Amino acid sequence: MKIYNTLSKTIEDFIPRDENLVKIYTCGPTVYNYAHLGNLRMYIHEDILEKTLEYLGYKVKRVMNITDVGHLESDADEGEDKMLKGAKRENKTVWEIAQYYTDAFFEDIEKLNIKKPEIIARATDYIDDYIEFIQGLTEKGYTYLANGNVYFDITKFEDYTKLSGMDLDNLKVGAREDVEVDIHKKNPQDFVLWFTKSKFDNQAMKWDSPWGEGYPGWHIECSVISLKNLGDQIDIHCGGVDHIPVHHTNEIAQTESYTGKDWVKYWWHGEFLIDNEGKMSKSKGEFLTLSLLEKKGYNPLAYRYFVLNSHYRKQLAFSFDSIASAENAYNKLKSRTKFIKDNAEGTIGENSETYDKFKNDFKQRLSDDLNTANAITVLYEVVKTDSLNNSEKVSLIEDFEKVLSLDLLKDEENDLDEDFLSYIEEMIEKRQGAKKDKNYSLADEIRAELLEKGIMLEDTRQGVNWKKIN
Numbered sequence: 001m002k003i004y005n006t007l008s009k010t011i012e013d014f015i016p017r018d019e020n021l022v023k024i025y026t027c028g029p030t031v032y033n034y035a036h037l038g039n040l041r042m043y044i045h046e047d048i049l050e051k052t053l054e055y056l057g058y059k060v061k062r063v064m065n066i067t068d069v070g071h072l073e074s075d076a077d078e079g080e081d082k083m084l085k086g087a088k089r090e091n092k093t094v095w096e097i098a099q100y101y102t103d104a105f106f107e108d109i110e111k112l113n114i115k116k117p118e119i120i121a122r123a124t125d126y127i128d129d130y131i132e133f134i135q136g137l138t139e140k141g142y143t144y145l146a147n148g149n150v151y152f153d154i155t156k157f158e159d160y161t162k163l164s165g166m167d168l169d170n171l172k173v174g175a176r177e178d179v180e181v182d183i184h185k186k187n188p189q190d191f192v193l194w195f196t197k198s199k200f201d202n203q204a205m206k207w208d209s210p211w212g213e214g215y216p217g218w219h220i221e222c223s224v225i226s227l228k229n230l231g232d233q234i235d236i237h238c239g240g241v242d243h244i245p246v247h248h249t250n251e252i253a254q255t256e257s258y259t260g261k262d263w264v265k266y267w268w269h270g271e272f273l274i275d276n277e278g279k280m281s282k283s284k285g286e287f288l289t290l291s292l293l294e295k296k297g298y299n300p301l302a303y304r305y306f307v308l309n310s311h312y313r314k315q316l317a318f319s320f321d322s323i324a325s326a327e328n329a330y331n332k333l334k335s336r337t338k339f340i341k342d343n344a345e346g347t348i349g350e351n352s353e354t355y356d357k358f359k360n361d362f363k364q365r366l367s368d369d370l371n372t373a374n375a376i377t378v379l380y381e382v383v384k385t386d387s388l389n390n391s392e393k394v395s396l397i398e399d400f401e402k403v404l405s406l407d408l409l410k411d412e413e414n415d416l417d418e419d420f421l422s423y424i425e426e427m428i429e430k431r432q433g434a435k436k437d438k439n440y441s442l443a444d445e446i447r448a449e450l451l452e453k454g455i456m457l458e459d460t461r462q463g464v465n466w467k468k469i470n
Ligand code: AMP
Pocket: 027, 028, 029, 030, 031, 037, 038, 039, 040, 041, 042, 067, 238, 239, 240, 241, 242, 243, 271, 272, 273, 274, 279, 280, 281
């Protein structure tokens, strides 16, 4: 496989450090609000990365953090605390906010058929490890204390700009006009490892530390969670392009200073989803979420289809017109693949040369720096060709679906007959009644009975969902 590496700024052959296991770290969501469609775009492309590697035969171990502490509005330690802001907005505790939006995030990614990474790590579960990490850096002389906070001194790390290629002299790091720059920093790019001098009197999340009660800086969680779960060296680190100049640059500086080793082999960065006002962001207040799309009647998988038709290294413009036409195309595609499935005839192997050629083409497109749009073109060619029988087509579509995950062969709920549908509804109602009466054994019995008939129930915040399983 070939993949673009931000570190070398070229497309490289992908050769993992250990061919038996590819280690991937992914910067996860800051859970102070719903994920917007831009965030979700990133996670869809990362899902494709993981599934492509698996498709090519690699075993993958992927870790994602959940940022539930310490992320200020600006990536460079300035501005308001994001979690606190969410808590104030909704009159809840920061812990409630974190739990609520973590759950909402996992509901969203499930609807988009994004595989949950093998390891999910909450930032607040690693406090002792951050302290140990900062002590290690301090012993090696990389930190200084000023105004109660522990800072990382970037001049002590030789190659601070190796990822961004930026020119430090001309750079005002993260300096936004409306936030003051911390006068206690020796260099403007130095960053906080541990805060004790909080700008927020009502800072709710605080822990004891050798430097006083406080909380970790934002960048530290990704370094430490990665080291703890994946060891000193990894293959791929993912995130959005916005993270190149500050967050990932700081992650490299502290991690490599700590271990004395080269850390990430391939830096993978996804481009932004933009709206007609430019970059989409949660901080703007009004933003586009998956639930909003659903409320407007769109299928989340139409959004996945829309995203897969773009390349992860190109900006993608969102509009309701484009999502509508993507949904249209997706529905047409799905009705054709369903038709093929319902009319499957012939045996697999009758046209093995053509079959192998398509399979190989698909693999090639994905191996070409994850060109999902071209991979989808191969899928269309399979659907259209006269040189394969329907059974062979179904087999190829099933195979491609391991990566694309568009439910192209999945039966719709309304394929079930009316009587069965009303039976399901009846049972759900009965189960809700049983739960209300605290008759949990009856509730469980009903759930098991439905499961036996191929219907799985899911309790969500919005109520009970069900889906057909095979
Ligand atoms: P956050 O929850 O703000 O920490 O962001 C989660 C991920 O979404 C990060 O990898 C960001 O780089 C990425 N991201 C933020 N905004 C956008 C956007 N408009 N389009 C694509 N990705 C984004």
